[in-house]
Amino acid sequence: MTRAGASKRVISDHLTNFMQAASAEVKQHDTEIARRMSAALSADQSQPPVLAPARVPACHILPELMSAPETDLMSLLAECSDTLHWREAGFGKLPAQAVQKLAVTELIGPDALFPNPDIRIGLLIQGDGFHYPKHHHAAEELYLILKGTAFWSVENKAHTPRAPGGFVHHKSHQPHSIVTVDEPMLALWGWVGDVDGSSYSV
Template sequence: MQTAAAVVRRHDIEIARRISAALAVDQSHPPTLPPATVPACHILPELLSDPQSDLMSHLAGCRDDLHWRQAGFGKLPEPAAQKLAVTELIGPNGMFPAPDIRIGLLIQTGGFHYPKHQHAAAELYLILKGTACWGIEDEPPGPRAPGDFVHHKSQQPHRIITSDEPLLALWGWVGDIDGASYSV
């Protein structure tokens, strides 16, 4: 997680500093959750093939140890839930418990429109693989490529659209991180 901390630290805004600090904490003890997968994880080998960075190499090395679940806190329709997967690395339900922050990974399959949603937590994404179009509030969706950061303020509606290629992104929530505020 030290490698991820260094990458996020390059984005000099408060949410990135908080996420970077949490990623930099020593997580050498075993994770509290066992490995698990959901249907959208079938594209993980493709997403992690040919790693182009140290961070992607580290993810490829631990991909079989991650605890994946469906995205949306049970509030997405089942067809949508099949196209998304999240792992909470650090957080209240994370592989490494922390009460006041959530940090994880998102998989979104190609050709899927993650519908407009919002939550009380402020959120930061770092695109790791794949180009996706992000729409924030009522702005037309625009492309975001690997290495780009996307920041959502608390309760700011946003959506993610993939075309042919799938998406892998690191995400972090700060502030009111209770998943009960998530709405579609």
């Protein structure tokens, strides 16, 4: 194996370790979407990632998010965080200032490190002091918060705090918004159903 090939294998191994651990965490949520996400995360990823590492402005808080990991899952993520392909969130439909506060990476999905046309699973960064405006999409969605407490509103209910280790479940086309105050948030997310991003609306 060439040096480049060995390097890609190490990257893939680190990502696989994280995704296997994430599969076990997600499986604790007793829903069909969680079962589908868990199965996709635990599937054999024998090929190296198809996207090169990339960052966007909101990724400047990655070192803060990856420092002093408090869980085994975060420790595994820290080992592969430099290999992820980050992009702007919101399919081009969010206000311009969102680029400084929001970033998304897709691990599995149509535009992902590991291609899959039927499901999207990734990570979301939301910087501190930001209101991710109310939005909705055709896909059913599940979040697992990995770090940082954020305030979630579903439908028109008041924003309530959601801490690391907690899940947030959105039905198809169910409006929701996320507010961070004095700390950033990192969360794992998954989409099932109609995963075409064209339905995303703010």
